[in-house]
Amino acid sequence: MNVIDWLVLLGTILGIVAYGTWRTRHTDNLNTYLKGNSTTKWGTIGLSVMATQASTITYLSLPGVASENGIAFIQNYFGLPLALIVVCAVFLPIYRRLGVYTAYEYLGQRFDQKTRLLGAGLFVLQRGLQAGITIYAPAIILATVLGWRLDLTIVCTGLLAIVYTVTGGSAAVNLTQKWQMAVIFGGMVTAFVVLLTKLPADALHIAGAMGKLNAVDFTPDPKLRYTVWTGILGGFFLSLSYFGTDQSQVQRYIGGARLREGRLGLMFNAVLKIPMQFFIVILGALLFVFYQLQPNTPVLFNQVQWQQQVAGPQGATFRAIEEKHAVLHADKQDKIRAWVTAHDSGDAKAEGAARAALSAAQKASLAVRNEARDTLQAADPAAKKTKDSDYVFISFILTQLPHGVIGLLLAVMFSSALSSKAGELNALGTTSTIDLWRHFRPLAAHDEARNVRVAKWLTALWGLFAIGFALFVSFAENLIEALNIVASIFYPALLGVFVVAFFLKHVKGSAVFWAAIAAQIVVLVIFFFGKAYPAWEIGYLWLNPIGCAACVLFSLGLQAVMPREVKPSSVSEP
Amino acid sequence: MKNDQKNARPEPADEAPDVPGFRTWGGIYGFAFAVFVAVVAALTLFTRAFA
Numbered sequence: 195m196n197v198i199d200w201l202v203l204l205g206t207i208l209g210i211v212a213y214g215t216w217r218t219r220h221t222d223n224l225n226t227y228l229k230g231n232s233t234t235k236w237g238t239i240g241l242s243v244m245a246t247q248a249s250t251i252t253y254l255s256l257p258g259v260a261s262e263n264g265i266a267f268i269q270n271y272f273g274l275p276l277a278l279i280v281v282c283a284v285f286l287p288i289y290r291r292l293g294v295y296t297a298y299e300y301l302g303q304r305f306d307q308k309t310r311l312l313g314a315g316l317f318v319l320q321r322g323l324q325a326g327i328t329i330y331a332p333a334i335i336l337a338t339v340l341g342w343r344l345d346l347t348i349v350c351t352g353l354l355a356i357v358y359t360v361t362g363g364s365a366a367v368n369l370t371q372k373w374q375m376a377v378i379f380g381g382m383v384t385a386f387v388v389l390l391t392k393l394p395a396d397a398l399h400i401a402g403a404m405g406k407l408n409a410v411d412f413t414p415d416p417k418l419r420y421t422v423w424t425g426i427l428g429g430f431f432l433s434l435s436y437f438g439t440d441q442s443q444v445q446r447y448i449g450g451a452r453l454r455e456g457r458l459g460l461m462f463n464a465v466l467k468i469p470m471q472f473f474i475v476i477l478g479a480l481l482f483v484f485y486q487l488q489p490n491t492p493v494l495f496n497q498v499q500w501q502q503q504v505a506g507p508q509g510a511t512f513r514a515i516e517e518k519h520a521v522l523h524a525d526k527q528d529k530i531r532a533w534v535t536a537h538d539s540g541d542a543k544a545e546g547a548a549r550a551a552l553s554a555a556q557k558a559s560l561a562v563r564n565e566a567r568d569t570l571q572a573a574d575p576a577a578k579k580t581k582d583s584d585y586v587f588i589s590f591i592l593t594q595l596p597h598g599v600i601g602l603l604l605a606v607m608f609s610s611a612l613s614s615k616a617g618e619l620n621a622l623g624t625t626s627t628i629d630l631w632r633h634f635r636p637l638a639a640h641d642e643a644r645n646v647r648v649a650k651w652l653t654a655l656w657g658l659f660a661i662g663f664a665l666f667v668s669f670a671e672n673l674i675e676a677l678n679i680v681a682s683i684f685y686p687a688l689l690g691v692f693v694v695a696f697f698l699k700h701v702k703g704s705a706v707f708w709a710a711i712a713a714q715i716v717v718l719v720i721f722f723f724g725k726a727y728p729a730w731e732i733g734y735l736w737l738n739p740i741g742c743a744a745c746v747l748f749s750l751g752l753q754a755v756m757p758r759e760v761k762p763s764s765v766s767e768p
Numbered sequence: 769m770k771n772d773q774k775n776a777r778p779e780p781a782d783e784a785p786d787v788p789g790f791r792t793w794g795g796i797y798g799f800a801f802a803v804f805v806a807v808v809a810a811l812t813l814f815t816r817a818f819a
Contacts (some may be wrong), residue, residue, distance in 0.1 A: 268811065275804040279797045402818030409811040409819075422808070454783055457793065464800040468807050 195600060202601030206377055207608050211358050214370035218362025224642045227363035227649060228295045228624050229449035238372050239459030242446045245371035246617035250332035250610045258583030260478025264406040266420045271471050273429025275464040277437060282457045284696055285438045289448045295628045297444045304695045305703030312707060313688060314629035317441055320684045325618045326663030332611050335584050338498050348664045355615040356657035360650050364445060367616045374609035381606035384599055386477050396534060397483045403533055403549055404556055406479040419733045428735025431742050435685035439692050442621035481590055486530060493519035493566045495585035499577050500570060508573055519562045526555040623653030683721050686738045687713040690745020701753045709748035717741040
C-alpha cells in the first residue's frame with residue numbers, strides 16, 4: 195500500500211462515517227432512532243437490507259471459497275427470493291399494522307411476555323456473539339496480510355461503527371449503508387474488470403473443465419451440503435428466519451414512508467441477490483483460472499505465515515514442499531494447454547482424454563497443497579484460525595491491482611464490515627431497549643427522551659462487548675465456525691414460533707413457548723447425533739425445515755392437550 | 769405493554785404498488801418469482817455449457 199491507497203481508504207471510510215454522523219446528529223425522536231427516517235425510500239431500504247446481510251466475509255472469503263470448491267455455493271441462495279415474497283406478503287404488513295419496533299414485540303402482543311422474552315433472548319444471544327465475529331473475521335485476515343496489529347484493527351473498526359450507530363441510530367445506519375454499498379459495488383466491479391483483462395478468452399471453459407462451474411446440482415442426496423433441493427427448501431426456511439424474524443433485518447425494512455417502500459426494498463433483494471452472489475462466485479472461479487496460468491502461483495496464499503516458516507528452523511521442509519508444488523504446477527499448466535488444444539480441435543475423444551489427464555494433475559497438485567496446509571498448521575497453530583481460501587482474493591488485490599484501486603478494494607472490505615456491524619449493533623440496542631429494558635421498567639416507556647438515551651447507551655455497550663469479544667476470540671481456534679453453526683441451529687425454532695403466530699390463530703403462548711423449547715432440543719439432538727455418527731449427518735440447511743416443522747407440530751399437539759388460556763385482547767390478528 | 773409510537777398512523781392494508789406495469793402486489797411477486805425461475809434455468813444452462 196502506498197500513500198494513494200491510504201488516502202482512498204481513509205477518505206472513503208472516514209468520509210462516509212463523518213457524513214452519516216453529521217447528518218443524523220440531532221436524532222432524538224425514538225421512532226426515527228429505532229426505525230430510521232420516515233421519508234426513507236425503497237432504494238435505500240433495499241440497499242440497507244443487502245448491506246446488512248453481506249458482511250466482509252461475503253466479499254473477502256466467498257471468492258476464495260469459489261476458487262477452491264467451485265460455484266455450487268450459489269444454490270444456498272435459491273430459497274431467498276421465495277422467502278422474501280412471503281415476508282413481503284405476510285410478515286411486513288403485520289409488523290407495520292401493529293407499529294412494532296421489534297419482531298419480538300409482536301410475539302408479546304400475539305402470545306405473551308415469556309414468548310416475547312424467549313424470542314428476544316434467542317436473538318440477543320446469537321447476534322451478540324456474532325457481533326464479535328463480524329469484526330474479528332475480516333480483521334485477522336487483513337491484519338495478517340497487511341502487517342497491522344490485530345487488536346488495533348479490531349478496536350478501530352469497532353469504534354467507527356459505534357460512533358455513527360450510537361449517534362444516529364437506524365437513520366445513520368440506513369444513510370451510511372447506501373454509500374457503503376456504492377463503494378462496494380464500485381470496488382468489486384473494478385476488480386472484476388481488471389481480472390478479465392488478465393485472462394485468456396477461454397477462461398470460463400478452463401474453469402469448467404477443472405470442475406469449478408457446477409452451479410446447480412439436482413442430486414436428491416440429503417447428505418450433500420449444496421444442491422438445488424437443499425438450496426430451495428433449506429435455504430427458504432433459513433432466509434425466512436433471517437429476513438422475517440432477525441431484528442437486524444426486520445429493523446431495516448419496517449421503517450420507511452409507506453408499506454410500499456419496505457415491500458419494494460425487499461423485492462429489490464429478491465430479484466438481485468442471486469445475480470449479485472453469482473457475480474462474486476464467478477469472480478472466484480476466474481481467480482482460480484488466473485492463478486492456474488500464473489508461473490509463480492504460491493503453494494498457499496497465506497504467504498505471510500508461510501514465509502515466516504520458510505525463514506525459520508524448519509525452512510528446508512517448507513522449501514521442499516514449494517519445489518514439489520512448482521513441478522506439479524508446471525505439469526498442470528502443460529495439461530491445461532493440452533486440454534485447450536483438444537477442446538478447440540473439436541475432437542471429443544481427445545478432449546475427454548485431455549480432461550482426465552488435467553483432472554489427475556489437479557488432484558496431485560491439491561494433495562501437495564493439503565500437505566503444505568497441514569505442515570504449516572503443525573508448525574504454526576495460529577494458521578488454523580483462518581482458511582487459506584480467505585487469502586486468495588486479498589492476495590490478488592495486493593499484487594495485481596494498481597495503486598488507488600488497492601485502497602478502494604480495502605475500503606470495500608471495511609465498508610462491508612462497518613455496514614453489517616452497524617446493522618447488528620442497531621438491532622441489539624433496539625431489542626435490548628424495547629424488549630428487555632422496557633419489560634423491567636414499564637413506566638419508563640412513556641419517557642421518549644429517556645428511551646432514546648437508553649437505546650444509545652445499550653447500543654454503545656453492545657459495541658464495546660463486540661470489541662471485547664473479538665479481542666478474546668483471537669485466542670480461540672475454530673471459534674468462528676463453531677459460532678456460525680450455533681447461530682444456524684437457533685433460527686429454526688424461532689421461525690416456528692413466528693409461523694405459529696401468523697398462521698395458527700388458535701395456538702396460545704404457553705403451547706408455543708414449550709413447543710419452541712422442545713423443537714430446539716430436537717434440532718440440537720439431530721445436530722450432535724450427526725456429529726457423533728457422521729454416517730447419519732445431514733446437511734445443516736435441513737435443520738431449518740425440520741426445526742420449524744417440529745415447533746409447529748409440537749405447538750398444535752400441546753395446544754390440544756393444554757388448558758385454554760385467555761388471549762390478550764389488544765392484538766388484531768392477521 | 770402499550771406501544772407508544774407517536775408517528776404510527778393507519779395505512780391501507782394493501783395499497784397499490786405504484787410501479788409502472790404492475791397494478792397489484794401479486795403481479796410484483798409473480799415477477800420476482802418469474803425472475804427466480806429464469807435465473808435458475810439460466811444457471812442450469814450455464815452449468816451444462818461449461819461444466
